[in-house]
Amino acid sequence: MERPSFRLVLLLVAGLIAGAQAKVHAASKCATTLTPAKPYPAPSVASGYVARLVATGLTSPRGIKFDSEDHLLVVEQTVGVTALTLNDAGQGCIIEKSRNTVITDNTLNHGIEISADGKTLFASSSANAYMWDYDAKKAMNTSDPKTIVNNMDNSDHATRTLLLSKKVPGMLMVTRGSTSNIDASSEKKSSGHSQIKAFDLNKLNGPYDFDNDGKLMGWGLRNDVGIAEEPLHGGIYSVENSVDQMSRDGVDIHNTNPAEELNFLGYLDGKSSPNEGANFGYPDCYTAWDVSTIPHFNGQPGEQFSIGMFNKNDSLKDDGCASRQAPRLPFHPHMAPLDILFNDEGSAAWITFHGSWDSDVPVGQ
Ligand SMILES: *[C@@H]1O[C@H](CO)[C@@H](O)[C@H](O)[C@H]1NC(C)=O
Numbered sequence: 001m002e003r004p005s006f007r008l009v010l011l012l013v014a015g016l017i018a019g020a021q022a023k024v025h026a027a028s029k030c031a032t033t034l035t036p037a038k039p040y041p042a043p044s045v046a047s048g049y050v051a052r053l054v055a056t057g058l059t060s061p062r063g064i065k066f067d068s069e070d071h072l073l074v075v076e077q078t079v080g081v082t083a084l085t086l087n088d089a090g091q092g093c094i095i096e097k098s099r100n101t102v103i104t105d106n107t108l109n110h111g112i113e114i115s116a117d118g119k120t121l122f123a124s125s126s127a128n129a130y131m132w133d134y135d136a137k138k139a140m141n142t143s144d145p146k147t148i149v150n151n152m153d154n155s156d157h158a159t160r161t162l163l164l165s166k167k168v169p170g171m172l173m174v175t176r177g178s179t180s181n182i183d184a185s186s187e188k189k190s191s192g193h194s195q196i197k198a199f200d201l202n203k204l205n206g207p208y209d210f211d212n213d214g215k216l217m218g219w220g221l222r223n224d225v226g227i228a229e230e231p232l233h234g235g236i237y238s239v240e241n242s243v244d245q246m247s248r249d250g251v252d253i254h255n256t257n258p259a260e261e262l263n264f265l266g267y268l269d270g271k272s273s274p275n276e277g278a279n280f281g282y283p284d285c286y287t288a289w290d291v292s293t294i295p296h297f298n299g300q301p302g303e304q305f306s307i308g309m310f311n312k313n314d315s316l317k318d319d320g321c322a323s324r325q326a327p328r329l330p331f332h333p334h335m336a337p338l339d340i341l342f343n344d345e346g347s348a349a350w351i352t353f354h355g356s357w358d359s360d361v362p363v364g365q
């Protein structure tokens with residue numbers, strides 16, 4: 001379960017900028033610095049990285065993208081899209097110089113993308129994905145919004161992450177989570193819940209309907225907030241927030257199960273993969289982390305087990321989970337991965353973890 005926070009995205013901004021300047025000496029002093037608001041402590045970073053607060057006074061900033069003129073576009077939940085002009089004084093001394101409002105729309109809540117040519121801006125609400133013509137020199141939209149995908153509104157997991165493929169230009173991937181912790185309706189493919197789909201903008205002719213249109217990349221994905229394309233081969237990966245308060249055969253196992261997930265969803269360019277369009281388990285099957293706490297389970301960590309929504313004895317259904325796609329990598333329960341980003345070489349990926357309320361022992365916070 002994710003709980004968005006002001007702090008997280010600010011750190012993400014700092015982390016990304018730091019990542020691009022990994023050689024900067026961590027102890028360098030900047031002429032102007034911002035101080036994090038109490039009670040948030042300054043982050044600690046690995047050797048070779050530097051983290052700085054670059055902007056404050058944003059309302060639940062959820063997603064960031066650089067435009068082609070190096071404005072940092074920020075989608076602020078219940079506000080819209082804001083462009084920050086940054087001042088780079090070298091040595092990693094990056095700070096906001098000015099800002100302007102790009103889009104005023106209080107329904108925008110998470111997703112943001114910009115086309116490779118820098119001329120189209122994308123953002124999402126719970127219900128819709130939109131695009132605008134965009135002038136990067138002025139950091140302004142130059143058209144009204146056009147709705148690309150609609151019919152996505154649901155309760156609980158309301159963010160719709162957007163990702164444009166670089167390998168297959170014009171394909172826009174959209175992630176949609178479940179309506180509740182355990183959403184029985186997502187057992188049906190036709191519900192459109194807990195799915196990632198790709199929509200072809202080259203063939204756009206009025207809004208796509210999420211439930212009925214698009215290419216299904218994966219389903220049974222509870223809430224995969226982060227999604228990325230591996231740059232060498234074009235593999236699509238997502239990171240999943242799995243369920244809270246889990247019990248099995250009447251035993252509370254939520255502190256150490258189920259695992260959060262890194263999932264592999266195949267490719268967009270026609271390379272075949274058994275993972276493409278697969279069912280990844282939710283809401284019937286979940287990934288084991290600590291097998292010692294799962295009653296009557298004979299599998300290994302990273303394999304899937306069932307919890308009995310429709311069957312009193314959970315362990316009887318484990319065999320059925322063999323037909324579901326297990327994750328590429330399990331993570332500790334409740335680490336709450338929110339984003340994933342590959343380096344240009346495809347040799348590493350960064351994942352941000354938010355941490356969750358649903359853990360007696362803090363994890364990833
Ligand atoms: C920019 O988008 C906003 C909101 O989506 C819209 O109201 C406005 O008219 C657009 N600006 C231009 C120049 O079309």
Ligand SMILES: *[C@@H]1O[C@H](CO)[C@@H](O)[C@H](O)[C@H]1NC(C)=O
Pocket residue numbers: 249296313314315316
């Ligand atoms: C559930 O079924 C398994 C496998 O047959 C059995 O070992 C276990 O005792 C059963 N659990 C309960 C709570 O009845």
